[in-house]
Amino acid sequence: xxGLLAAVxxxxxxxLTSQTRILAAIIAVAFMLMILELIRxxxxxxxxxxVWFIAGLxxxxxxxxxxxxxxxxxVMGVRDTNVALFSIILLLLLGLALNFSVIMSRxxxxxxxxxQERALEKAREQTRSGENGGxxxxxxxxxxxxxxxx
Amino acid sequence: MRTLxxxxxxxxxxSVATVIAGVREHxxxxxxxxxxxxxxxxxxxxxxxxxxxxxALPFNQGLGAALQTGYLYALRExxxxxxxxxxxxxxxxxxxxxxxxxxxxxxxxxxxxxxYREPGEAKSDDYRPTLSRRIGTSVFRFFLTLATRxxxxxxxxxxxAANRRVMRLFSENYSPDFAEIESLxxxxxxxxxxxxVPVRMLERVGGSSFLTPVHSAFFIFKGLVVLLxxxxxxxxxxxxxxPGPLGKxxxxx
Numbered sequence: 001x002x003g004l005l006a007a008v009x010x011x012x013x014x015x016l017t018s019q020t021r022i023l024a025a026i027i028a029v030a031f032m033l034m035i036l037e038l039i040r041x042x043x044x045x046x047x048x049x050x051v052w053f054i055a056g057l058x059x060x061x062x063x064x065x066x067x068x069x070x071x072x073x074x075v076m077g078v079r080d081t082n083v084a085l086f087s088i089i090l091l092l093l094l095g096l097a098l099n100f101s102v103i104m105s106r107x108x109x110x111x112x113x114x115x116q117e118r119a120l121e122k123a124r125e126q127t128r129s130g131e132n133g134g135x136x137x138x139x140x141x142x143x144x145x146x147x148x149x150x
Numbered sequence: 151m152r153t154l155x156x157x158x159x160x161x162x163x164x165s166v167a168t169v170i171a172g173v174r175e176h177x178x179x180x181x182x183x184x185x186x187x188x189x190x191x192x193x194x195x196x197x198x199x200x201x202x203x204x205x206a207l208p209f210n211q212g213l214g215a216a217l218q219t220g221y222l223y224a225l226r227e228x229x230x231x232x233x234x235x236x237x238x239x240x241x242x243x244x245x246x247x248x249x250x251x252x253x254x255x256x257x258x259x260x261x262x263x264x265x266y267r268e269p270g271e272a273k274s275d276d277y278r279p280t281l282s283r284r285i286g287t288s289v290f291r292f293f294l295t296l297a298t299r300x301x302x303x304x305x306x307x308x309x310x311a312a313n314r315r316v317m318r319l320f321s322e323n324y325s326p327d328f329a330e331i332e333s334l335x336x337x338x339x340x341x342x343x344x345x346x347v348p349v350r351m352l353e354r355v356g357g358s359s360f361l362t363p364v365h366s367a368f369f370i371f372k373g374l375v376v377l378l379x380x381x382x383x384x385x386x387x388x389x390x391x392x393p394g395p396l397g398k399x400x401x402x403x
């Protein structure tokens with residue numbers, strides 16, 4: 001029994017070497033610079049950049065303090081820090097994708113309403129111009145009767 | 151009492167003028183609106199030539215959005231009643247007049263024209279559904295009856311008449327994807343009186359049904375998801391009371 005307990009409480013192994021940590025830090029900084037550049041060139045709105053900055057900062061923090069990741073893995077009850085890392089990233093991306101679907105749905109509804117408003121405006125214009133030259137429904141009835149194919 | 155009849159049309163240039171002429175003949179007192187759902191053919195021009203007012207959506211938005219445009223127009227322009235029918239010539243305008251009578255007499259808020267009639271009454275040029283269509287219809291019929299506890303035979307009918315309570319509800323909440331079925335569920339859940347009237351329908355003049363078997367299966371699956379989700383929507387005391395953020399999209403009454 002004591003042997004089993006010892007095996008379970010074994011220290012979580014940290015797989016990050018200093019080489020991968022330096023690489024991760026460089027990627028994180030480059031990523032955040034890219035976000036800044038996109039905002040500067042009006043390709044990305046600030047309100048959508050916040051979540052990406054948080055992701056970049058998280059990446060940077062993970063690279064600088066490897067103990068952080070080990071701690072998180074421990075809280076999650078995962079012994080392999082890599083599994084913890086991938087699980088967290090996967091969940092974050094899933095949440096982000098869902099967030100985008102919500103934003104897209106809202107915008108689709110707004111586009112539809114915009115198209116409807118324009119269509120209604122055009123229809124109103126048509127009835128107004130029709131009223132100047134006589135009642136449109138009467139004129140329409142006459143046109144329909146005159147047309148032998150109609 | 152002013153009445154609007156609107157016709158959602160998507161690439162129906164061949165039949166739209168005939169439908170307009172038919173409505174004029176049987177319902178001379180109503181105003182006519184054709185909602186052109188981003189057609190790439192001459193639908194809007196033919197409709198205007200035939201004397202209808204045209205509300206042209208700048209791009210194709212789907213049947214639900216087109217119908218909602220009609221309800222919105224009726225609401226904003228202060229019509230007391232409205233009705234709509236398909237532009238492909240399936241719906242005899244004389245039957246629309248019968249639906250309108252029901253809402254004018256205040257026997258119902260929303261009246262659906264059902265193509266399913268008593269057997270033995272059918273005539274030679276009556277509508278005959280295909281097999282995949284019949285399967286889909288009976289599945290929806292079953293689940294919609296389950297969801298609303300009200301019996302419906304023709305869940306996908308595009309021939310309807312409505313009063314202002316329905317206009318108010320549908321101009322705010324109308325699913326662009328699954329217009330016909332979800333709108334019935336919505337109306338019943340909002341406490342509106344929905345009634346079905348058997349009508350005669352004809353074979354369509356132009357166009358063909360878009361449903362292949364794979365299409366139908368997907369259509370049915372999607373419909374069931376929509377119905378299930380609809381059961382969890384909040385039930386408002388007042389019709390069209392609190393629309394969700396998708397329903398609002400910056401609308402004023």
